[in-house]
Amino acid sequence: MAEVKAWGAALRRDGRTLALVPTMGYLHEGHLSLMREGRRRADGVATSIFVNPTQFGPKEDLSRYPRDWEGDLARCASAGVDAVFAPEPSVMYPPGYETYVEVTEVSQGLCGARRPGHFRGVATIVTQLLCLFRPEVALFGEKDYQQLQVIRALNRDLHLGVDIVGMPTVREPDGLAMSSRNAYLSPDERKRALAISRGLGKAQALFRAGTGEAPALLEAIREELRAADLREDYVELVDAERLTPLASVRPGQPARLLVAAFCGATRLIDNQPLGG
Numbered sequence: 001m002a003e004v005k006a007w008g009a010a011l012r013r014d015g016r017t018l019a020l021v022p023t024m025g026y027l028h029e030g031h032l033s034l035m036r037e038g039r040r041r042a043d044g045v046a047t048s049i050f051v052n053p054t055q056f057g058p059k060e061d062l063s064r065y066p067r068d069w070e071g072d073l074a075r076c077a078s079a080g081v082d083a084v085f086a087p088e089p090s091v092m093y094p095p096g097y098e099t100y101v102e103v104t105e106v107s108q109g110l111c112g113a114r115r116p117g118h119f120r121g122v123a124t125i126v127t128q129l130l131c132l133f134r135p136e137v138a139l140f141g142e143k144d145y146q147q148l149q150v151i152r153a154l155n156r157d158l159h160l161g162v163d164i165v166g167m168p169t170v171r172e173p174d175g176l177a178m179s180s181r182n183a184y185l186s187p188d189e190r191k192r193a194l195a196i197s198r199g200l201g202k203a204q205a206l207f208r209a210g211t212g213e214a215p216a217l218l219e220a221i222r223e224e225l226r227a228a229d230l231r232e233d234y235v236e237l238v239d240a241e242r243l244t245p246l247a248s249v250r251p252g253q254p255a256r257l258l259v260a261a262f263c264g265a266t267r268l269i270d271n272q273p274l275g276g
């Protein structure tokens with residue numbers, strides 16, 4: 001902790017800028033795209049690898065979340081990361097820890113409704129990391145679209161002044177959004193998981209062909225989920241910033257389709273812009 005503060009302070013003293021990429025490790029090309037962009041935008045790049053216990057529900061996968069410390073370090077080095085911060089939970093949440101950050105509106109629906117307390121945990125750890133590193137830039141993936149909006153809100157409301165950069169979702173060649181949790185999928189589930197990006201693509205095509213009504217767009221996605229035997233957690237059309245549900249969307253209107261679905265026991269999320 002002291003080392004991190006000293007390193008950040010030394011950068012600032014030299015007038016150099018810092019980009020931060022917070023992660024939970026088990027790094028893939030999605031993470032590396034954030035690090036490379038950080039490299040382009042700032043003089044130094046730091047990554048945190050921390051499986052944050054406060055953002056996991058009691059029945060979620062905290063204890064089996066995939067880890068690959070050696071591989072992660074090599075990947076960070078290949079992406080030009082200067083410093084890796086991988087604290088123990090007791091460093092971020094020492095005895096007596098009592099400060100939590102809640103973003104009240106954009107945290108409410110979607111993943112926030114299905115994972116109670118999740119965004120409180122995310123907002124708390126991201127605020128800690130931003131305060132600790134005091135970066136000029138912090139990069140996050142659009143794959144976790146609601147999370148990105150939560151982080152933008154806390155950065156705005158707490159006057160942190162960080163340039164929050166959202167980066168496009170990196171996909172496997174067949175369209176599946178890269179995610180550390182893809183490692184949980186069996187070969188059969190891996191094939192079926194494609195229904196999510198395929199459904200989003202079909203809804204997008206419908207929209208381009210002139211359909212703007214939410215029920216028709218959402219049904220196109222649900223059809224794909226059902227055909228692949230995926231269990232819907234939610235499928236929604238929302239305003240791209242506030243994340244409030246939309247009954248329909250016009251060309252030029254900033255809107256987003258978001259999906260969460262269980263493929264076997266694994267919960268996957270994905271989303272796509274529509275309009276805008």
Ligand SMILES: Nc1ncnc2c1ncn2[C@@H]1O[C@H](COP(=O)(O)OP(=O)(O)OP(=O)(O)O)[C@@H](O)[C@H]1O
Pocket residue numbers: 022023024025029030031033034139140141142143144167168169170171177178179180181182
């Ligand atoms: N496919 C992706 N493309 C771009 N950014 C991504 C992608 N996957 C994750 N990220 C971003 O990387 C950062 C760290 O995410 P995290 O470590 O949770 O990875 P993850 O693959 O999303 O893991 P999980 O499977 O637990 O959701 C977040 O900002 C997240 O949005």
Ligand SMILES: CC(C)(CO)[C@@H](O)C(=O)[O-]
Pocket residue numbers: 022023024050052055122125126144147
């Ligand atoms: C932003 C984050 C690192 C906070 O733990 C996590 O939610 C993630 O990896 O997306």
Ligand code: BAL
Pocket residue numbers: 055056144147
């Ligand atoms: N990538 C989001 C972190 C989580 O699902 O807990």
